[in-house]
Amino acid sequence: MSTKGTRIPERLQIPFAGITPAPSQEKGQDLFPTGNWRSIRPVYRDKLPPCNNACGTNEKIQGYLDLVKRGKYLDAYALIKEDMPFPSVTGRVCYHPCEQACNRGKYDEAISIRAVERFLGDLGQALTHDVVKAGKSNGKKVAVVGSGPAGHSAAYQLARLGYTVTILEKSPKAGGLNRGGIPDWVLPQNVLDREIERLEQLGVTIKTNVEVGKDVTWDDLKKNYDACVLAVGLTEPNSVRAEGENKDGVLYGLPFLRDIGMGTSKVKLGARVAVIGGGNTAIDCAREALRQGAVEVTMITVEANPQEMPAVPEDLHDMREEGVDLMHGRAVTAVLGNGKVEALQLHPARFSGAINASPITVDRDAAAQRFAVDNVIIAVGQRASLKWLPDEFKTERGTIKIDRFGRLGDTNIFAAGDIVQLGSGQPLMVVNAVGDGKRVAFNLDKVMRGEALQPRTIAVDVIFDLNRMNMTYFPHFPRVQQELLPPASRKKTQDEVIQAFTEEAAVEEANRCFSCGTCNACDNCYLVCPEPCIARSERSNGMYKILVDYCKGCRVCIEECPTGCLEGVPELDFDTGVVRMDTAFAISPGLHGRQAEELRNLGDRAAKNI
Amino acid sequence: MATIEVQRQLLPILDSPNQGARFYNPELPSSEPFVPGHRTCAGCGPSIQYRMTSKAAGDNTILVGPTGCMYVANSSYLCTPYNVPWAHTQIGSAGSFTAGVAAAYEAMIRKGKWKGAFPNIICEAGDGSASDIGLASISGALYRNHDCLIICYDNEQYANTGIQASSRTPYGGMTTFSPPGPEVPEGKKLFPKDLARMMAAGHPHCYVATASVGYPIDLMNKVRKGLNHKGAAYLMVYTPCQKGFVYETPRSIDLGRLVVECGLYPMWEWNPEKRAFDYSFRPASMRPVSEYLKLQGRFGHLHAEHIATLQKFANEQWRMMGVALPEALIHATDAKNLVNMAAAAEAEAVAQTL
Ligand SMILES: Cc1cc2nc3c(=O)[nH]c(=O)nc-3n(C[C@H](O)[C@H](O)[C@H](O)COP(=O)(O)OP(=O)(O)OC[C@H]3O[C@@H](n4cnc5c(N)ncnc54)[C@H](O)[C@@H]3O)c2cc1C
Ligand SMILES: Cc1ncc(C[n+]2csc(CCOP(=O)(O)OP(=O)(O)O)c2C)c(N)n1
Ligand code: SF4
Ligand code: SF4
Ligand code: SF4
Ligand code: SF4
Ligand SMILES: [Mg+2]
Numbered sequence: 021m022s023t024k025g026t027r028i029p030e031r032l033q034i035p036f037a038g039i040t041p042a043p044s045q046e047k048g049q050d051l052f053p054t055g056n057w058r059s060i061r062p063v064y065r066d067k068l069p070p071c072n073n074a075c076g077t078n079e080k081i082q083g084y085l086d087l088v089k090r091g092k093y094l095d096a097y098a099l100i101k102e103d104m105p106f107p108s109v110t111g112r113v114c115y116h117p118c119e120q121a122c123n124r125g126k127y128d129e130a131i132s133i134r135a136v137e138r139f140l141g142d143l144g145q146a147l148t149h150d151v152v153k154a155g156k157s158n159g160k161k162v163a164v165v166g167s168g169p170a171g172h173s174a175a176y177q178l179a180r181l182g183y184t185v186t187i188l189e190k191s192p193k194a195g196g197l198n199r200g201g202i203p204d205w206v207l208p209q210n211v212l213d214r215e216i217e218r219l220e221q222l223g224v225t226i227k228t229n230v231e232v233g234k235d236v237t238w239d240d241l242k243k244n245y246d247a248c249v250l251a252v253g254l255t256e257p258n259s260v261r262a263e264g265e266n267k268d269g270v271l272y273g274l275p276f277l278r279d280i281g282m283g284t285s286k287v288k289l290g291a292r293v294a295v296i297g298g299g300n301t302a303i304d305c306a307r308e309a310l311r312q313g314a315v316e317v318t319m320i321t322v323e324a325n326p327q328e329m330p331a332v333p334e335d336l337h338d339m340r341e342e343g344v345d346l347m348h349g350r351a352v353t354a355v356l357g358n359g360k361v362e363a364l365q366l367h368p369a370r371f372s373g374a375i376n377a378s379p380i381t382v383d384r385d386a387a388a389q390r391f392a393v394d395n396v397i398i399a400v401g402q403r404a405s406l407k408w409l410p411d412e413f414k415t416e417r418g419t420i421k422i423d424r425f426g427r428l429g430d431t432n433i434f435a436a437g438d439i440v441q442l443g444s445g446q447p448l449m450v451v452n453a454v455g456d457g458k459r460v461a462f463n464l465d466k467v468m469r470g471e472a473l474q475p476r477t478i479a480v481d482v483i484f485d486l487n488r489m490n491m492t493y494f495p496h497f498p499r500v501q502q503e504l505l506p507p508a509s510r511k512k513t514q515d516e517v518i519q520a521f522t523e524e525a526a527v528e529e530a531n532r533c534f535s536c537g538t539c540n541a542c543d544n545c546y547l548v549c550p551e552p553c554i555a556r557s558e559r560s561n562g563m564y565k566i567l568v569d570y571c572k573g574c575r576v577c578i579e580e581c582p583t584g585c586l587e588g589v590p591e592l593d594f595d596t597g598v599v600r601m602d603t604a605f606a607i608s609p610g611l612h613g614r615q616a617e618e619l620r621n622l623g624d625r626a627a628k629n630i
Numbered sequence: 631m632a633t634i635e636v637q638r639q640l641l642p643i644l645d646s647p648n649q650g651a652r653f654y655n656p657e658l659p660s661s662e663p664f665v666p667g668h669r670t671c672a673g674c675g676p677s678i679q680y681r682m683t684s685k686a687a688g689d690n691t692i693l694v695g696p697t698g699c700m701y702v703a704n705s706s707y708l709c710t711p712y713n714v715p716w717a718h719t720q721i722g723s724a725g726s727f728t729a730g731v732a733a734a735y736e737a738m739i740r741k742g743k744w745k746g747a748f749p750n751i752i753c754e755a756g757d758g759s760a761s762d763i764g765l766a767s768i769s770g771a772l773y774r775n776h777d778c779l780i781i782c783y784d785n786e787q788y789a790n791t792g793i794q795a796s797s798r799t800p801y802g803g804m805t806t807f808s809p810p811g812p813e814v815p816e817g818k819k820l821f822p823k824d825l826a827r828m829m830a831a832g833h834p835h836c837y838v839a840t841a842s843v844g845y846p847i848d849l850m851n852k853v854r855k856g857l858n859h860k861g862a863a864y865l866m867v868y869t870p871c872q873k874g875f876v877y878e879t880p881r882s883i884d885l886g887r888l889v890v891e892c893g894l895y896p897m898w899e900w901n902p903e904k905r906a907f908d909y910s911f912r913p914a915s916m917r918p919v920s921e922y923l924k925l926q927g928r929f930g931h932l933h934a935e936h937i938a939t940l941q942k943f944a945n946e947q948w949r950m951m952g953v954a955l956p957e958a959l960i961h962a963t964d965a966k967n968l969v970n971m972a973a974a975a976e977a978e979a980v981a982q983t984l
Contacts, residue, residue: 045661045665050667053667054669542653542654543658544655548846572672572673575879576678
């Protein structure tokens, strides 16, 4: 071996003749630091799994699935609680963008993440004491307006940060749309009650029947609290602007569901019900209508076919199983009847633009169709009710105007959830509201502590490409399915339709996870290195290190890492005219974080310092 | 004379923690009898095999290294990467030297001069040594049933002297002794010696198995079974050599899987008690041989008819193991359905998986 042109540190400059030190397990055969053969260095660099990335609150999904695999359920629950106050709720109601993004979906079937989340959430509910504790009090008072997912999440994170939080809620019961929107057969009330109890156990005060704008004024808010989070959601239903829409028997989806959820409903449905709208709320209304005694339920949508409906496919499927009919490509142009709805007048219609939120073109020249009904439920979206808010903080869409940190101007007031996300391109869903509430809580804390708000600048490497992993290690395996109550019996009751995973099912499903881009301590790199120069003190992510004195850069470890956590970086950088060969002699402890840090900074360091 | 109880190590078999779709290696032994700082090529298959074998064997082990890469590249300036006793022996004397070590320990135990468990005595012979030059001495050690494990790390050539053909070099494999040319376009005309089967047939009282670096846990378990077997054991392990096979170094393990999936390296165990072969090992998929060949420069000169010949050979191996052949593999035995290796782009088009 020639060492010409290479700087060898003193401790490795042993005389070559005469001394032949015995090899040792700790140091290897240190007469030959073969690391200077290398032109590519393997580094451990965890990537962001697409599931974590897609989750509205960036739950560490890969992390808790990995813990579930090992039977460490409590750790998994604690991990999920970092970002999600109520996994038992999202484990039931979430539209699971994580599953749509899951890499396994491109391979066979996506991981049933939501079902595992529910398993953990229910486990948490069964604990006598929650794992999460309130932070040490900092003496600051924050008001959170609205107790929906965004408000709940903000209050939860603020309590953990040591704030004294009061939630103001205009409804008689806390929960927002979780209570008065999402039906009981998706989210039983007692599950939600328990999560709200848990929030109160963190020291959060919830004042129901208190409406901002009526019981509490804007000025009261500013005067009585150090800071404030507005999470008021969208409380007013949109109309279809059809003639005769004010007739008896015409209902709006949101109040229809809200009153049932709050236990104040007086609605009696007739046998034939039409639901107007093609989204998730419309689906909930149609299925709830069956449970409220309707016999024939028809959903009337502008979308030309089921695929175009902005709805979760599974829910659409379950609705059709329950016997709801679909009628596509129609708009309601008038509600007919003598004081009370008797029929709908329908015309062919379609969206004028590419997306289904674009204006509707109705073909009024075509013959009108008469569709006999006893009730109609209109579910075509919601809007805000912000009469109490100064105009300077309103957008032209009628939502709250915020900067990119969720802040209203330079006030100590922030806003989160549907009330800011409507029309932002962000789909309106519980998990997005939760994530928004969390981020806003952290920003609020920064402002209170006088720290500068900084947008996230580090580019995150999301691992979408299966070629960056080694798929030979993953046999095809079907997704574990959640059981459903049979359609005939479930459509008459408020019983939860989708059944929980058993422990075995949760583990089996977690086992399917690829652990995309994130080391799960499978030990493969450690086993296949020909030198072997991969060492670990303990079998765990972050504890693998590459003895760069010896690594020849064969990249077998990189190729054979199932998760794609290992990657190669060029050892020689000819751009600066410097041969960085002596990095081969820098024994680094190799902990992933440190090593990655070292490499990130390599480019910034002056050549002479390397 | 009082008989002395020989204490044996009886290494536990590693079980797989893989459940369903999960991939996870079992808890591995912590000792490292093979340490870095040796001068084998980057990505060396025999080295990978050495790492796994020695880790499976543990610290109470004695290694014997006949001449070959695992001796020459590994021991320079009187220094070796072996953290356990190791000795070089001449390439032809692999078996006799190993037999001597085993006999010495048997004698020392009998005389009460060695206390403690009988060491794992492992000979790591290259295919040049095991299949040609040292064949007789290894056969002798197996025949006399010395308590040792003889491993042929099979890189299908004499690597250390600069890639010459051995009797294990496959049909069509280019080496410096089997260059392709106008007269012999396929390079090597002869088929490889069926070495492991020959050892099983000739020494039926021994544990004999084939293994590959592509299946590390299986390899480590076969090493342990061989060591636990009272008497002689023999393993032939596929170990790709990037210098001789001419491939990208990261593919070392991948080739170890592909060679089995393409039917070119049947995996089996010979059970000395039942006197029967166990062919139950099944790779995850079955592929045409071209999948394996196209990754290696040593096969870069092959014509369609040569590939077809290799496919027939592979199909025979599958039949021998009692595996039903999918249509595509039968299809691939007809040269008309294949393309010459030189047309790499066309070769890529061959169906990926069956
Ligand atoms: C019928 C329906 C079903 C849905 N189903 C799902 C689902 O299954 N999964 C999913 O992910 N998403 C679902 N969504 C969407 C999801 O519920 C919302 O995106 C989410 O609840 C938004 O949370 P938020 O906290 O911003 O608002 P909200 O949940 O609307 O909460 C706002 C709260 O603020 C209170 N409030 C409003 N104004 C005042 C005031 N002036 N003073 C005091 N309190 C006030 C309201 O009473 C309410 O409690 C559904 C929506 C609807 C309408
Ligand atoms: C009797 C004798 N003949 C030839 C040699 C030269 N020689 C040294 S290493 C070697 C190659 C051995 O090949 P193999 O056993 O397959 O091991 P590999 O190098 O492939 O690892 C040869 C032929 C020798 N040392 N002794
Ligand atoms: S396989 Fe696992 S880590 Fe990868 S995207 Fe799916 S859930 Fe996330
Ligand atoms: S397998 Fe070992 S020698 Fe090869 S690149 Fe990885 S750490 Fe380096
Ligand atoms: S091979 Fe396994 S242990 Fe090594 S980095 Fe990849 S996931 Fe981690
Ligand atoms: S020539 Fe082949 S067997 Fe020898 S050290 Fe290099 S890769 Fe290993
Ligand atoms: Mg050889």
